[in-house]
Amino acid sequence: MSSPSPVKVIGASDSPYSHRAEAALRLKGVPYELLLEDLGNKSDLLLKHNPVHNKVPVLLHGEAAICESLVIVEYVDEAFPGGPPILPGGPLARAAARFWARFIDDKCSKPFWLALWLEGEAREGFEKEFKENMALLEAELGGKKFFGGDTVGLVDIAACVFAHWLGVFEEAAGVRLVADDEFPRLRRWAADYAADEKVGACLPDKQQLLKNFTAKKAMFVASAKAMLPK
Ligand SMILES: N[C@@H](CCC(=O)N[C@@H](CS)C(=O)NCC(=O)O)C(=O)O
Structure with a gap:
């Protein structure tokens, strides 16, 4: 063989x-x-x-x-069809998972990044957009443990930046985008994601992340400015 x-x-x-x-x-x-x-x-x-x-x-x-x-x-x-499925079964549920995964990249991660590193009015606009879209994500999660149900799936993996990196980026940028009492369902989901035996094992150390991101701050600011329309 x-x-x-x-x-x-x-x-x-x-x-x-x-x-x-x-x-x-x-x-x-x-x-x-x-x-x-x-x-x-x-x-x-x-x-x-x-x-x-x-x-x-x-x-x-x-x-x-x-x-x-x-x-x-x-x-x-x-x-690798052997392990547990990451996408749900059935075309409708699969389409919905793909929709939310793309929503995370286009509508949450992008304004998140710009709200972290820009300043002034532009920053405020992206913070508002980020929060409105996070509220939609929170509603989609609803009372479920993970986005697809009881186990980690595509949408959870897509949203990993909000499970583990969000607070570190906030600290490195010196801004607070999400208060302690905001998005309680996403907060509980983040803890469950990090506690998952499989995916939790490949999350990087937060102190190390903070050190890396603090050192890269000027580069992140430049990257955010470059994303703005000319
Ligand atoms: N849309 C890409 C984004 C990947 C991405 O932005 N990777 C960053 C690291 S977090 C990178 O390689 N940056 C190097 C560069 O932009 O030159 C994906 O989902 O894989």
Whole structure:
């Protein structure tokens, strides 16, 4: 019998996008090697396998390379059917999960990033947008433990930045976007996500994150400004 194709993740230790790829592999029980990338000095391996975006994560499965974290999560779910499903069964439930995963990237993460690092009126507008969309996410979670029910699935993995990174980014940026009594359901969900045996095991240390992000603050401010329309 031929041995299974090796699985590797080109990732970065402080990246929530990299965590998505690792979380999917861990949920499926797929052994993988993590190739840590220095994003300030990108490797030929990364540039070769993600020539379009030059970003992590990239999943290497044998000879194949898969880019974009949400695409990777879906690929892992399909390519390793042995473990528990990450996407729900049935086309409607799958479409809904994909909708919310995309909503998180387009409508929550983006204004979150801009509200963290910009200043003045622009910042206030993005904070408002972020909170309105987080309220929609909280409503979607409702009384469920995870977005898809009792176990971690696509939408939970997509929202990982709000489970683990949010407070660290706030501290590094020196802004408070979410008060202690806001979004109680998402707060409880965040604790459950971090406590999950599989995905919790690949969450980075918060003190280390804070150190890294504080050092990168000027770069983050520049990246947020570059995202504004000219
Ligand atoms: N849409 C991408 C975003 C990935 C992304 O932004 N990765 C960051 C690390 S958190 C990166 O590689 N940045 C390097 C760069 O922008 O040059 C995904 O979901 O995979």
